[in-house]
Amino acid sequence: MKKIINDPETVVREALRGMQAAHSDLLTVHHDPAVVVRADAPVRGKVAIISGGGSGHEPLHGGFVGRGMLSAACPGPVFTSPTSDQVVDAIARTDGGAGALLVVKNYTGDVLNFEMAAELAESEVRSVVIDDDVAVQDSSYTAGRRGVGGTVLLEKIVGAAAERGDDLAACEALALRVISSVRSMGLALTACTVPHVGSPSFELADDEMEIGIGIHGEPGRRKVKTGSASEMVSALLEPILEDLPFSSGDRVLLFTNGMGGTPLLELYLAHGIAEQLLADRGITVERRLVGPYITSLEMQGMSLTLLRLDDEMVELWDAPVHTAALRWGV
Amino acid sequence: MGCTAADVIAAIRAAAVVVQEHRDELVRLDQAIGDADHGENMRRGFTAVLSRLDTEPPDTPAKVLKLVATTLISTVGGAAGPLYGTAFLRASSAVGDLAELDGDAVARALRAALDGVVARGKAVVGDKTMVDALTPAVTAAACAEGTAAAALSAAADAAAEGATSTVPMVARKGRASYLGDRSAGHMDPGARSTALLLRALADAAAKA
Numbered sequence: 001m002k003k004i005i006n007d008p009e010t011v012v013r014e015a016l017r018g019m020q021a022a023h024s025d026l027l028t029v030h031h032d033p034a035v036v037v038r039a040d041a042p043v044r045g046k047v048a049i050i051s052g053g054g055s056g057h058e059p060l061h062g063g064f065v066g067r068g069m070l071s072a073a074c075p076g077p078v079f080t081s082p083t084s085d086q087v088v089d090a091i092a093r094t095d096g097g098a099g100a101l102l103v104v105k106n107y108t109g110d111v112l113n114f115e116m117a118a119e120l121a122e123s124e125v126r127s128v129v130i131d132d133d134v135a136v137q138d139s140s141y142t143a144g145r146r147g148v149g150g151t152v153l154l155e156k157i158v159g160a161a162a163e164r165g166d167d168l169a170a171c172e173a174l175a176l177r178v179i180s181s182v183r184s185m186g187l188a189l190t191a192c193t194v195p196h197v198g199s200p201s202f203e204l205a206d207d208e209m210e211i212g213i214g215i216h217g218e219p220g221r222r223k224v225k226t227g228s229a230s231e232m233v234s235a236l237l238e239p240i241l242e243d244l245p246f247s248s249g250d251r252v253l254l255f256t257n258g259m260g261g262t263p264l265l266e267l268y269l270a271h272g273i274a275e276q277l278l279a280d281r282g283i284t285v286e287r288r289l290v291g292p293y294i295t296s297l298e299m300q301g302m303s304l305t306l307l308r309l310d311d312e313m314v315e316l317w318d319a320p321v322h323t324a325a326l327r328w329g330v
Numbered sequence: 331m332g333c334t335a336a337d338v339i340a341a342i343r344a345a346a347v348v349v350q351e352h353r354d355e356l357v358r359l360d361q362a363i364g365d366a367d368h369g370e371n372m373r374r375g376f377t378a379v380l381s382r383l384d385t386e387p388p389d390t391p392a393k394v395l396k397l398v399a400t401t402l403i404s405t406v407g408g409a410a411g412p413l414y415g416t417a418f419l420r421a422s423s424a425v426g427d428l429a430e431l432d433g434d435a436v437a438r439a440l441r442a443a444l445d446g447v448v449a450r451g452k453a454v455v456g457d458k459t460m461v462d463a464l465t466p467a468v469t470a471a472a473c474a475e476g477t478a479a480a481a482l483s484a485a486a487d488a489a490a491e492g493a494t495s496t497v498p499m500v501a502r503k504g505r506a507s508y509l510g511d512r513s514a515g516h517m518d519p520g521a522r523s524t525a526l527l528l529r530a531l532a533d534a535a536a537k538a
Contacts, residue, residue, distance in 0.1 A: 033404070054367075054407075076407045077374075080367045083411055085404045108504045112412035112450060116403065135508075142507035197357055197366045216365040218505055 001198045008195040012055045012077055019062060023324045026066040030093070033086040036062040036073040041094045047162040047171050048072065048094035051103040051155055052087060053110055054079040056194070057215055060152060060294040063325030069159035070323070071100075078194050078297070079216045081109035087117030091125060099124035099168035101175065103155055105147025106131035107216075126168055128175040130154055132184045132305065134243040135212030135221045146214045149257050149305035150182035152293045153317075156326065160319035174316075178307065183243050185236045186303030188213045188259060189226065192296050211235055215259075215296045229266070233273040236304045241281070246306060248282030253289070253317065255305035260295035262302055267291065270302055287317050293325060332430030333478045333535060338394045339383055341534035346376035348530040349523070359519040363506040367408055368519040375406035375414070391431050395422035395439070409504055410520060413447050413460065420446035433481035437471040440485060444468045451503065458499040458506060458513065460520035463492035467528055482532035489528045493521040 005011050013031065020029040028037050042048070051061045052074025061073035072090035076082035091100045100121070104114045106129045118125045132150030136142055158175045166174070188210045191200040201218065204210060209232070212221030226232075246252065256271035258264070271290045278285055286309055294303075307313070320329030333341070349356075349372045356369030379401045388394045395418050403415030424442035425435050444464045453459040470488035471481040496518040504520075506513040 077367070077371070079365050080371055080407045081409075081411075083404050083407045108451070109408035109411070112409055113407065116412050116415075137510075142502065142510075143504055146508070194366055196370045197361065199361075201361065201366060214505075214508060216505070218365050218508060220508075 001193050001195070003193070003195060005195055011195050012075055015055070016062070016075065019324070026322065026324060027062070030089070033083065033089050034075050035086055035090045035093060036065050036075065037090065037093050038065050038067065038071055040067075041071055042096040043071070044096045045098055045165070046071075046096045047098045047166065047168050048091065048096060048100040049103065049155065049159050049162050049171070050074070050087065050090050050094060050100050051151070052076065052082045052090070052114075053105050053107070054081055054216065056297045057294050059325030061155070064152070064155050064159075064323050066321070066323035067330070068163045068319055068321035068323070069155055069326065071162075078196065081107065081113050084113045084116035084120060087114055088120050091117065091121045091123060095123050099126065101158065101162070101168060101171045102127040103151065103158065103175065104129045105151055106144050107146060108143050124168060126172045128172060128179060130179050132179070132182045133214065134183050134185050134239050135214075148186060148215055149184040149255055149294055149303045150179070150307065152257075152289070153182060153253060153255060153305065153307050154178045156321060157313055157316045160316040160321070163319065174312075178313065181244070181308040182305060183240045184303055184305040185240050186213045186215070186220075186257075186259065186301060187211050187232060187236060188220070188296070188299050188301035190261065190300040192260065192299035194297070209301075213296070213301065215294060229269055230273050233270050233277065233304070236302075237274055237277055240304060240306050244306075244308065246283055246308060251284045251286045251309045252278065253287040253307040253309055254278065254285045255289040255293075255307070257294055257303045257305065258292035259299040259301035259303065260292055261298040261300040262292070264291065267302060274304055286314060332432045332435070333391065333538060334430050335388060335390050335394055337535065337538040338391045338431070339387060340538065341531045342394060342398055343380060343383065344534035345527050345530040346380045348526050349373060349376040352526055356519050356523055359517055359522055362516040363501065363509055363513045364519065365505055368410060368523065371406045371408045371410055372523055375402045375411065378405040391428060392422045392425045395425065409451065410523070413451050413520070416446040416450045417443035417464075431478045433471075433474055433476050433478055436478045436481040436485075437468070437474070440464070440468045440471045453503045456499060457503045458496045458501040458518045458521075459503050460518070460524040462496045462499070462518065463489040463521040463524040466492040467524070479532065479535035479538070482528060482535050486525065486528040486532040489525040493517060493525040496521045
C-alpha cells in the first residue's frame with residue numbers, strides 16, 4: 001500500500017485538520033466528536049441541512065459545507081458511518097430554531113446511526129434517505145438501494161431551499177421529490193485500498209471492470225471485460241434510463257462523477273458520449289456537473305447520475321453556493 | 331455463586347482482548363462480503379471500553395453493561411455500533427439492580443439483547459447476520475440450568491454453530507446483501523463477532 005498517510009488510525013483526523021486550515025473562511029472543524037460545521041452556524045431561522053457518512057468519498061460531505069448547501073457534515077472513519085453522537089452534536093451546533101433535515105445515504109450503518117441521533121436530538125428533526133443506485137435490486141431480499149451520486153445533487157438543491165428560507169416541511173417534501181427523480185449507476189476499473197486494511201477491496205484483472213459498484217469499494221453487480229468508452233457509458237446509462245424511466249421530452253441534470261482515480265480527461269470524454277446518447281433519445285440536458293464529487297478513495301472508475309428537473313429544481317441548482325468543492329453565484 | 335460487577339468487568343475485559351486478537355480475521359471476513367471495516371470498528375470500540383473501565387469502574391452488573399453500550403454507540407459506527415450498543419443497553423435494563431447475575435439473569439439479558447437487535451436491525455434468522463448467532467444462543471441459555479457460567483457456555487456453543495450456519499446463506503441485510511448469491515460461501519462477520527464475544531464471556535465466567 002502506497003499512500004500519503006502517517007498512520008491509518010489518524011487519517012481522518014489529520015485530513016480534517018488540513019481541511020480546517022484550507023477553508024477556515026467557510027467552515028469550522030470540531031473534533032471529539034468530529035463534525036464539520038459552516039463557519040457562520042447556527043443561522044437563525046434557517047433549517048439546518050445535515051449529512052454525513054464514512055470518509056473516503058471526499059469532497060462529499062465536508063466539502064459541501066457552507067452557504068447554500070450543508071449546515072454540517074459528520075465524517076465517520078474511512079467507509080464507516082459516523083456515530084450517533086456526532087450527528088447529535090451537529091444538530092445542536094447548527095440549531096437555528098427551525099429544525100434540522102438529516103440527509104442519509106441508504107446504508108445500514110448510516111441509517112441506524114442517524115435514526116438513533118434523531119431519537120436523541122433535542123430539537124425538531126426530520127430524515128430523508130436517498131437510495132438512487134439502480135445497480136441494486138430494491139427488494140425485501142436486500143438492504144435496499146444504496147445512496148450514491150444523487151446525494152450531491154440532493155444536498156445542493158435542498159441546501160439552496162433552506163438558504164432561501166423554506167421551512168422544515170418544505171425542505172423535506174422537496175428532498176423526497178428529488179429522491180424520487182434521481183437515478184445513478186457506477187463502474188470501477190480498479191479497486192481501492194482502505195488505509196486500515198492495507199490491501200485492495202476486490203480483485204480485478206487488467207482487462208476486467210466491475211459494473212454496478214457502490215462507493216465503499218464493495219463489489220458490484222457483475223464483473224465483465226472492459227470495452228470502449230462508448231460501451232461503458234451505455235452500460236451505465238441504459239439501466240438508469242429504464243429504471244425511472246426517463247423518456248423523450250424530459251429535462252435532466254447529467255452528473256458525470258469520477259471515483260477518485262479517473263482523470264478529468266476521461267470524465268469529459270465519457271460526459272460527451274452521455275450527452276450525445278441523451279440527445280439521441282430526445283432528452284434535454286439542461287444542467288451538468290462533471291468531476292470527482294463522490295469518490296471511493298483512489299478507485300479508477302465513474303458513475304453517471306440523471307435527475308429529472310422541474311423549474312424549481314433548476315432555480316435551486318442555479319442558486320448561489322459557496323463551499324470548498326462547489327462554488328458559483330458568489 | 332453469581333457474577334458480581336467485578337466479575338462482569340473481568341469478563342468484558344477478556345472479551346475486549348479477544349476482539350483485539352481477532353481484529354484481522356473479522357476484517358478479512360468483512361472484506362469478502364462487505365466493506366472490511368467490522369474488525370477495525372470492533373477493535374476501536376472495545377479499546378475505548380477498556381479505557382473507560384479503567385477510569386470509571388461501575389459498581390453493578392447493569393452499570394457495566396450500560397457503560398459498554400454507550401461506549402460502543404459512540405465509538406464503533408457502522409451497523410455494529412448501534413446494534414451491539416442496543417444489545418448491551420437492553421441487557422443492562424434486563425438485569426436491573428441485581429448485585430449478582432445467575433443463569434436466569436444471563437438468559438434474560440441475552441433474550442433482551444436479541445429483542446433489541448431485531449427491533450433496531452429488522453433482521454430475522456436466515457438473513458446472514460448476527461441474529462443467526464444470537465438467536466440459538468438465547469435458546470441455549472434459557473435451557474441451561476444453574477450458574478451464569480453454564481448459561482454463557484451453552485450460549486457460546488450455540489452461537490458458534492449459528493455463526494457456522496451463516497456460511498452457505500445468501501445475505502438479505504446489510505452491505506453483503508448487495509452481492510446477492512455471491513455472498514454465499516462466507517461466514518457473516520457479525521455472527522462471528524457475536525460468537526467470539528459470547529465464548530470470551532463464558533470462559534471468563536467459568537474462571538470467576
